[in-house]
Amino acid sequence: MSTMNTLKPAVDKEVGASRDTVVPAHEERPESAVIEEAKTVGKPFSDDPKFKLRNVEVFYGQDRAIKNISLDIARNEVIAFIGPSGCGKSTFLRCLNRMNDSIDICRVRGSLLLDDQNIYDSKRDVVELRARVGMVFQKPNPFPKSIYDNVAYGPRIHGLANRKSDLDDIVENSLRKAGLWDEAKDRLDATATGMSGGQQQRLCIARAIAISPEVILMDEPCSALDPIATAKVEELIAEMSESYTIVIVTHSMQQAARVSHRTAYFHLGHLVEVNETNKVFTAPEHELTESYITGRFG
Amino acid sequence: MQPANLFLVTIVLVLVAYGLGYTRSRSLAMPLGGIRHLKSLPFYYGARAALWCGIPALIVLALWAMFQGKVIQLLVIGSLPPEMMPASEGEASLLLSKISNVASGALPPGFAEPPVVEAAERLTALRQQSRWYMTVLVVAVAVLAGFFGWVRIRPRLNARAQVESTLKWIFFACAALAVLTTAGIIFSVAFETIRFFGKVSFFEFFFGTSWSPQTALRADQVAAEGAFGMVPLFTGTLLISAIAMLVAVPVGLLSAIYLSEYASKRVRGVVKPLLEMLAGIPTVVYGFFAALTVAPFISNLAASLGIDASSQSALAAGGVMGIMIIPFVSSLSDDVINAVPQTLRDGSLALGATQSETMKKVIFPAALPGIMGGILLAVSRAIGETMIVVMAAGLAANLTANPLESVTTVTVQIVTLLTGDQEFDSAKTLAAFALGAMLFLATLILNVIALHIVRKYREQYD
Incomplete structure (x- = not known):
């Protein structure tokens, strides 16, 4: 960790040494800021990592969407991924529970360890992985079933409850944790698609925590919600951070600042800077990070 | 001029009207300072003039072409000497065909009575006249209405709105044509069906379990009394459709799941077009495949197992029909999934x-x-399918649920009732219409249910 910390952005780098350092002409950014591959500024590593990710590269066919990223995600931390659209933060997030598997042309390289076990091991059971690493999506996606069945879906699949009363308890607990119990308890049999957007998203969170995952990945969970619903979800994230490791991708820098312990800034498939959130937002070390958080591009 | 030629002339006039309207609107706009001072683009002024020119002329042309034959016939009949006056409708049509044969030269004048020859000459003259009148009238209407449309062009005129609303009516007319055709078919079938029920009792048709429509052609002929019970036909149809769906639904649905x-x-990219090619094979090809390959195979197989099977079986026809329907189920299910x-x-x-x-x-x-909707549409296809069952299922109206026996379907019976020389007012022929009406009703109900389900499904996601 210490060696990475001392690295500063290489300003006088030889142009053309690597094809990734050649930046498209239309890219609006300070002349001096050059991204050097695998040279992340800040504190990318941790002493007690939940995820240990080294030299991760993701390809879509011929395109290298993630370029040699190394990062630790600590146990029970909330880490926010920020960066301009198309920078690879969602792609990177989807590597953590192998949701990229369903895309034919997508290939992942590098070492991705969850509790020191390789996520992309060919013998790895994806079902077990996803049961441990839950996910909440950008657009609320409740199943067109009842509220109860939505929450009970995961526990039923994984056989977590033997009796109806156990299942009832799991559903109630999950809805309580997601702050939805009071609103939903009288209409558990109503279809979930009839709820408001904010309620649907909290239902999706309840659905994810119903199978007691260790990690929850959130891909822009509030981008389809109004400010009040967003505030509720953020509150929820703060509460959940006590018992879960949370990785959240967000376009809102305020949201990253409000909910996360650490913030990672992505740019064109590179991980440019990772640091404690307040440090990233008050004293960014890399010029690109500074440009982004001060709104010069994005 | 022949109506077809006249149509072409009208089209030319329409194009001319378009060009004139276009240039007139431009020249009117020039002194004002360019076409931006027009309310609409020159295209719309041209189109407006063209519509004025074309629509009334084409309506006149269509009406004339539709009624000239009838009017000429009436005039020819009316001019015949009183002793030649036909007494009945049948006689009239015989006489008319004789007259027109003489007029066309198919029947030499020496073989016909003088009044008929006279009438034939009259017919030729009237036709000539009618053609002249039509030409003059249509061209005159086109020119006058086109001129009216042209002369009324003003820079302030909102030609675009008028053209748009006219186009709306033209589209409406096209849609109405399809609906009216359907209505026309329904009415013609309905009237014949009512005539059928004048000859055969309602009760016998719906609940009779025996079907043998062999009635006597002449009063003095010795023949069996016909039996018109539709129950064996509908059970045959249901049996074959059920076998077809037993093949098509699992295979189609599971292949849709695999593909999607x-x-x-x-x-x-390879399998889906191949699967959909099944729907493109003509049903007659399926028919002889079923009759020559599948049916003998099934009866041999059954014989080797010691089971008695007819050489034409419901199983063969239903199975092949099921294969034909697979793409309906798989394609629709694939889309829905x-x-x-x-x-x-x-x-x-x-x-x-x-x-x-x-x-x-x-x-x-x-x-x-959505899948249910697709399946119901496939069922109505199976019920209406004719060619395969004609070739593979047989003609014997057995009331049976045994798929190895030969059965017949509603569609097969309609075909056999209407092919060959038939009298068009016997119970036998009219029965075809009654069966058609029942079939139409059954598929209509299925389609309504299917559409209803599909629509309900659509609301769920939007």
Whole structure:
């Protein structure tokens, strides 16, 4: 960790040494800021990592969407991924529970360890992985079933409850944790698609925590919600951070600042800077990070 | 001029009207300072003039072409000497065909009575006259109305709105044509059906269990009394459709699931068009495939197992029909399954569900109404299918549920009732219309149910 910390952005780098350092002409950014591959500024590593990710590269066919990223995600931390659209933060997030598997042309390289076990091991059971690493999506996606069945879906699949009363308890607990119990308890049999957007998203969170995952990945969970619903979800994230490791991708820098312990800034498939959130937002070390958080591009 | 030529002339006039309207609007705009001072673009002024020129002329042309024959006939009949006056409708049509044969030269004048020859000459003259009148009238209407449309062009005129609303009416007319055709078919079938029920009792038709429509052609002929019970026909249709659906639904549905959820892009790109090619094979090809290959195979197989099977069996016809219907089920189900949002799949997979669990518990229930709609449409296709059953299922109206026996269907009986020389007012011929009406009613009900289900499904996601 210490060696990475001392690295500063290489300003006088030889142009053309690597094809990734050649930046498209239309890219609006300070002349001096050059991204050097695998040279992340800040504190990318941790002493007690939940995820240990080294030299991760993701390809879509011929395109290298993630370029040699190394990062630790600590146990029970909330880490926010920020960066301009198309920078690879969602792609990177989807590597953590192998949701990229369903895309034919997508290939992942590098070492991705969850509790020191390789996520992309060919013998790895994806079902077990996803049961441990839950996910909440950008657009609320409740199943067109009842509220109860939505929450009970995961526990039923994984056989977590033997009796109806156990299942009832799991559903109630999950809805309580997601702050939805009071609103939903009288209409558990109503279809979930009839709820408001904010309620649907909290239902999706309840659905994810119903199978007691260790990690929850959130891909822009509030981008389809109004400010009040967003505030509720953020509150929820703060509460959940006590018992879960949370990785959240967000376009809102305020949201990253409000909910996360650490913030990672992505740019064109590179991980440019990772640091404690307040440090990233008050004293960014890399010029690109500074440009982004001060709104010069994005 | 022949109506077809006249149509072409009208089209030319319409194009001329367009050009004149276009240039007139431009020249009117010039002194004002360019076409931006026009209310609409020159195209719309041209189109307006063209519509004025074309629509009334074409309506006149259509009406004239439709009624000239009838009017000329009436005039010719009316001019015949009183002793030649036909007494009945049948006589009139015989006489008329004789006259027109003489007029066309098919029957030499020496073979006909002088009044007929006279009438034939009259017919030729009237036709000539009618053609002249029509030409003059249509061209005059086109020119006058076109001139009216042209002369009324003003810079302030909102030609665009007028053209738009006229186009709306033209589109409406096209849609109405389809609806009216359907209505016309329904009415013609309905009237014949009512005539049929004048000859055969309602009760016998709906509840009779025996079908043998061999009635006597002449009063003095010795023949069996016909029996018109539609029950064996409908059970035959149901049996064959049920066998077809037993083949088509599982195969079609499972292949749709494979194609939409499991197959790679490349496999899908090859298999889907191949599967849909099944729908493109002419049914007559399926028919002889069923009759010459499948039916003998089934009867041999049954014989080797010691089961008695007829050489034409419901199983052969139904099975081949099922194969023909596979693409209906698979294509529609594939569309519906693909319409289930990807986010639902992701949501289920992210909870650790396997692909088949996701299919079974999330996608299939969400797609079920649409799949049901597709299946019901396939059923109405199976019920209406004719060629395969004509060739493979047989003609004997057995009331049986044994798929190895030969059965017959409603469509097969309609074909046999109407092919060959028939009297068009015997119970036998009219029975075809009654059967057609029942078939139409059955598929209509199925289609309504299917559309209703599909529509209900659509509301769920939008």
